Amino acid sequence: MTTSATTAVGIDIGGTGIKGALVDLQDGSLLTDRIKVPTPKGAEPEDVLGAVRTVLDTLEVTESDIPLGVAFPAIVKNGRTLSAANVSDAWIGFEAEEFFEDGLGRDIHFANDADVAGVAELRYGAARGEGGLVILTTLGTGIGSAMIYNGVLIPNSELGHLNRANHKRDAEAWTAYSAMERDKLDWEEWAARLQWYYSHVEFLFSPDLFVVGGGVSKHADKFLPLLDIGTRIVPAVHRNNAGIIGAAALALAGETRTTRDGAAEGLAEATTH
Known part of the structure; x- marks a missing residue:
């Protein structure tokens, strides 16, 4: 994964739907149609992983050299989900980031869905x-x-x-x-x-x-x-696309800081990753 990337994939996992798109990291625009599939009933980890695979396959962006960020409706600390909002209780205390990385065969950046929406608005939207x-x-x-x-x-x-x-x-x-x-x-x-x-x-x-x-x-x-x-x-500004855009924006490893003019800076420590 390289910090010189100008595009990344964002996946936004919600209680009712799982959305994804390829995002231009320069301006936060979607480079593909937004793909959405229903969140599997019960939202068990294996079923959610399968739905994320479907989104990536539909987007035709399964290559591991394209950075991937995943937003999830839970408290996320050191890659572990500590709560479960509208998903299975199996996610509580679950090593979710490692689970997705193993299941997808690639590195990801994994964070809380509202946090990444905030980053999307800070870099590309109302808080820029x-x-x-x-x-x-x-x-x-x-x-x-x-x-x-x-x-x-x-x-x-x-x-x-x-x-x-x-x-x-x-x-x-x-x-x-x-x-x-x-x-x-x-x-x-x-x-x-x-x-x-x-x-x-x-x-x-x-x-x-x-x-x-x-x-x-x-x-x-x-x-x-x-x-x-x-x-x-x-x-x-970005409404229901903010999770996709923010997840993609944080897809580069260790990045959770955005300068006040919206340009990204790396931050190795104190992240949700």
Whole structure:
């Protein structure tokens, strides 16, 4: 794997679908159609591996000299998955990076899905050129989060699991986009829940910028103007492609730093790899 590569493959594993594409690392654009296959029922490791193979075969990018990054919906530390969001509990405490490398016969870079989405927005999207603390949140089935300080990823923040006072459900159960659909909320009612969430995160971390991702970000004009917080808050640029783009961007070994103007720098230590 070479740091002079200008293209890489990103694979984004989710609870309902597994997506992938070849990505131009210069501008973050997709060089192929986005390939998506259903996440196998139960999302057991062997079945997920088979689905990832299908995506790579369809993309016709199985060559091991093309860098490959994989995003996964779990806490990822030293290549091990420590949680399981909408996938089998078999992933908890699982040597996932080694499993994929052995199963695919190639080196990969393996990281949390929200973390790589944050990197995609920092390098190629809404957070490009921003300093200080940027917090990306993805609003979907749950709430994913990525914290990046002056271009350095602080992995596995899991801000979707903040607890509400005197409430049995955590933040994502109350505030995620799925809660809006489940509880049949209109935009104003959902924004009231978002108001609590972003005000709470703002108080805890004093960020310089919030970036709101996930598919619902395409409707940002319907709910972001309803929020009253002191921190600037903007919709993500790459939405549901951010996981693919960010995984590809981190595919070069040991790379988790992005400079404030969006250019990549290598970082050998303190990574999610």
